[in-house]
Amino acid sequence: MLVYLKHLLMQQDNNTNINHFFNAAFSVDLVLFTFHEGEIKIALEKKEEVRFEGQPGLPGMLIYPNEDTGSALESLSAMVVGHSDYYRNQLRAFTAVARHPQGRVITIGYYGLIPFEKVQLVNDKITWNNIESLPNLCYDHNGIIPVALEKFKNEVIHQPVIFELLPEHFILREIIEAYELLFKKNFDAANFRRQLRSSGLIAPVGKIRDTEHQIGRKPEEYRFDKALYQAQKQKEKIGFTFTANS
Amino acid sequence: MLVYLKHLLMQQDNNTNINHFFNAAFSVDLVLFTFHEGEIKIALEKKEEVRFEGQPGLPGMLIYPNEDTGSALESLSAMVVGHSDYYRNQLRAFTAVARHPQGRVITIGYYGLIPFEKVQLVNDKITWNNIESLPNLCYDHNGIIPVALEKFKNEVIHQPVIFELLPEHFILREIIEAYELLFKKNFDAANFRRQLRSSGLIAPVGKIRDTEHQIGRKPEEYRFDKALYQAQKQKEKIGFTFTANS
DNA sequence: GCAAAAGTGTTACTCGTACACCCATGT
DNA sequence: ACATGGGTGTACGAGTAACACTTTTGC
Numbered sequence: 334m335l336v337y338l339k340h341l342l343m344q345q346d347n348n349t350n351i352n353h354f355f356n357a358a359f360s361v362d363l364v365l366f367t368f369h370e371g372e373i374k375i376a377l378e379k380k381e382e383v384r385f386e387g388q389p390g391l392p393g394m395l396i397y398p399n400e401d402t403g404s405a406l407e408s409l410s411a412m413v414v415g416h417s418d419y420y421r422n423q424l425r426a427f428t429a430v431a432r433h434p435q436g437r438v439i440t441i442g443y444y445g446l447i448p449f450e451k452v453q454l455v456n457d458k459i460t461w462n463n464i465e466s467l468p469n470l471c472y473d474h475n476g477i478i479p480v481a482l483e484k485f486k487n488e489v490i491h492q493p494v495i496f497e498l499l500p501e502h503f504i505l506r507e508i509i510e511a512y513e514l515l516f517k518k519n520f521d522a523a524n525f526r527r528q529l530r531s532s533g534l535i536a537p538v539g540k541i542r543d544t545e546h547q548i549g550r551k552p553e554e555y556r557f558d559k560a561l562y563q564a565q566k567q568k569e570k571i572g573f574t575f576t577a578n579s
Numbered sequence: 580m581l582v583y584l585k586h587l588l589m590q591q592d593n594n595t596n597i598n599h600f601f602n603a604a605f606s607v608d609l610v611l612f613t614f615h616e617g618e619i620k621i622a623l624e625k626k627e628e629v630r631f632e633g634q635p636g637l638p639g640m641l642i643y644p645n646e647d648t649g650s651a652l653e654s655l656s657a658m659v660v661g662h663s664d665y666y667r668n669q670l671r672a673f674t675a676v677a678r679h680p681q682g683r684v685i686t687i688g689y690y691g692l693i694p695f696e697k698v699q700l701v702n703d704k705i706t707w708n709n710i711e712s713l714p715n716l717c718y719d720h721n722g723i724i725p726v727a728l729e730k731f732k733n734e735v736i737h738q739p740v741i742f743e744l745l746p747e748h749f750i751l752r753e754i755i756e757a758y759e760l761l762f763k764k765n766f767d768a769a770n771f772r773r774q775l776r777s778s779g780l781i782a783p784v785g786k787i788r789d790t791e792h793q794i795g796r797k798p799e800e801y802r803f804d805k806a807l808y809q810a811q812k813q814k815e816k817i818g819f820t821f822t823a824n825s
Numbered sequence: 826g827c828a829a830a831a832g833t834g835t836t837a838c839t840c841g842t843a844c845a846c847c848c849a850t851g852t
Numbered sequence: 853a854c855a856t857g858g859g860t861g862t863a864c865g866a867g868t869a870a871c872a873c874t875t876t877t878g879c
Contacts (some may be wrong), residue, residue, distance in 0.1 A: 351604075351641075351681060353643065353644075354604035354605075354641045354642070354643065354644070354684075355602055355603065355604045355682055355683075356601055356602070356604075356644045357601065357603050357604060357605055357642075357644045358597075358600035358601045358602075358603060359600075359603055359605065359674075359685060395597075395600045396600070396603075397599065397600065398599075398600070398602045398603045398682070398683040399676060399683065400676070401674075401675075401676050402674040423671050423672065424671070425669050425670070425671050425672065425687075426669065426671065426672040426685075426687045428605075428647075428648040428687065429647075430645060430646070430647050435597060436601055436644070437601075437644040437645065438600075439605060439672075439685075439687075441671075441672045441674065441685075504858095505858085506857085506858085521842070521843070521844090522857085522858080522859095523843095523844085523858090523859070523860080524841075524842065524843080526858080526859070527859085527860085528841085546851080547850085547851075547856090547857085548850075548851055548852080548855070548856045548857070549849075549850060549851075549855080549856040549857030549858065550848065550849040550850055550856085550857055550858040550859080551849075551850070551857090551858080552857080552858060552859095553858085750831095751831085751832095752830085752831085767869070767870075767871085768830085768831085768832090769831090769832070769833080769870095769871085770868075770869065770870085772831080772832070773832085773833085774867095774868085792878080793829090793830080793877080793878075794828070794829045794830070794877070794878050794879080795828080795829040795830030795831065795876070795877060795878075796829085796830055796831040796832075796875065796876035796877055797830090797831080797876075797877070798830080798831060798832095799831085799832095
C-alpha cells in the first residue's frame with residue numbers, strides 16, 4: 334500500500350511541476366555484426382574522452398531532444414560504416430540509474446547486420462572484433478552485447494536474416510559456417526545444404542566460385558531470392574530447422 | 580558524406596555543452612493482459628488531464644531522473660492491480676519526436692500477464708478491455724499494443740507463459756480457449772489436450788471442476804508444474820506445437 | 826435418450842536425422 | 853592416387869494431423 338501512496342504523491346508532483354522530469358538524456362548504441370574471415374565480429378569504437386583513455390565501447394551517440402532516433406542512427410552509421418544501408422532493429426532500452434557518469438542517460442540499444450563487403454573503413458576509431466573475445470567495454474556495454482546476440486540467434490532461426498551479413502553472392506558453406514559459429518555446434522553439411530536449397534529462399538547465380546588453392550569440388554554461388562521469399566511468406570512454414578551433430 | 584559531417588559537428592557540440600542533451604523525459608507504459616470471461620483483455624486507464632477529457636490510454640507514468648525503472652513499474656503496478664507480483668517484460672522504447680505534447684518524452688513499453696484472480700480493483704480509473712475492440716487511445720498508445728501482442732504471441736508458442744494469465748488451478752479448455760483467441764484459429768481439442776498432458780509442464784490437482792449448468796463431462800483441474808518445467812528445460816524441446824483446424 | 830464436452834485410440838503422413846555413397850578438383 | 857569438400861540417396865524414427873470412437877454428465 335505504501336507503494337500506491339508513493340504513486341499518488343508523484344502524480345501530484347507531476348501536475349504541479351512537470352519540469353522535474355525533463356532532466357534526462359538519451360542515446361543510441363549499436364551492436365553491429367558482420368561475418369569476416371571466418372569469424373562473427375562486431376564494431377567497437379575507441380572512446381577518446383579523457384576518462385576512458387581509449388577504452389573501447391559500442392558505437393553510440395547522444396540524441397538531441399528534438400532529434401529523431403532514426404536520423405541519429407543514420408549519423409552514427411555513417412560514422413561507423415560510411416552509410417546507413419543495412420539491416421537493423423531496436424533491441425530495447427537500458428535504463429540503470431547509474432549507467433552513465435554524467436547524469437541520467439538511458440540508452441536505446443540497436444542491433445544490426447552488415448555484409449563485410451559493404452563496410453567502408455571511414456573511421457580509424459572503429460575496429461572489428463571477434464565476438465568470442467571482447468575486451469572490457471565502457472559504460473554497461475558488455476551487458477548489451479549478449480542481448481543483441483540472443484536477438485540475433487532468435488531471429489536467425491525464424492527469419493532469413495543470415496543473408497543480411499553474407500555477401501550478395503555467397504556459397505552454402507558460408508551459411509553453414511555462420512550458423513556453426515553462432516550456435517557453437519557442428520551441423521550435418523549434407524542435410525543443411527539440402528534444406529537450404531529446398532527452403533525456397535535462395536537461387537543459384539549460375540557461377541562456380543573459383544578460389545585459389547581450394548582443395549575439393551568447387552561450390553556454386555547463390556543469392557537470396559527476395560521474390561521467392563515473399564511468395565513463400567504467405568504459406569507460413571518459412572525457412573528450415575536443423576539439429577547439431579553429436 | 581553530409582551525414583558524416585553532421586555527426587562531427589554534433590560531437591563538437593557535445594564536448595562543449597553536454598547540457599543540451601539533458602532536456603528529455605521518459606516514462607513507462609504498460610500493456611497488461613489478462614484472460615477473463617472468455618476474452619483476452621488489457622488494462623486501460625482513463626486519463627484525467629484536462630486535454631484528454633477522460634480519453635483512455637495505457638497505464639503509464641513519468642520517471643524521475645534519479646528513479647529506477649523497476650521501482651517506477653512497481654508503483655505503476657500497485658496503481659493498476661494493487662501489487663506488482665506478476666509476469667512482465669520490457670518491449671522496447673517508443674521514441675517519436677512529437678509523441679508527447681509537453682516535450683520530448685520517450686517511453687519504455689512493458690508488457691505483462693496476470694491471472695484475473697490476482698487483479699485487485701484498487702482504482703476506478705482502470706478498466707479491462709477486450710483486445711478485439713479497443714478505443715482510440717491517447718499519445719501513440721494504439722501503436723504500442725500491437726507490439727505487445729506480437730511479443731506475447733511469440734513468447735506463448737516458445738515458452739510456457741500462458742500459465743501466467745490463467746488461474747492457479749485451470750482446466751485444459753481454458754488453455755485452448757486462450758490460444759484460440761490469441762491466434763484467431765480453432766485447434767483440435769483432442770490433440771491439444773494430449774499434447775498438453777505429455778508436455779511435462781502441468782500436473783493434475785486431483786480435483787474435478789464442478790461448474791453449475793455445465794453440459795457434458797466435467798473437466799479435471801491442473802496446475803503449472805514449475806519443478807517439472809525446470810527439469811525439462813535442460814533437455815531443450817520445451818512445450819508443444821500445433822496447427823489450426825481447417 | 827440425446828446433446829455436449831472430456832478424453833482415448835489409431836492411422837497416415839511429414840520431416841528431420843544419420844549415414845553411406847558418389848562427384849569434382851587440387852596436389 | 854588420394855585427400856578434401858560438394859552433393860545425392862535412402863531408411864529409420866519421432867511427432868503431428870485427422871478423425872473415429874468412448875466416457876461422463878445435464879436436460
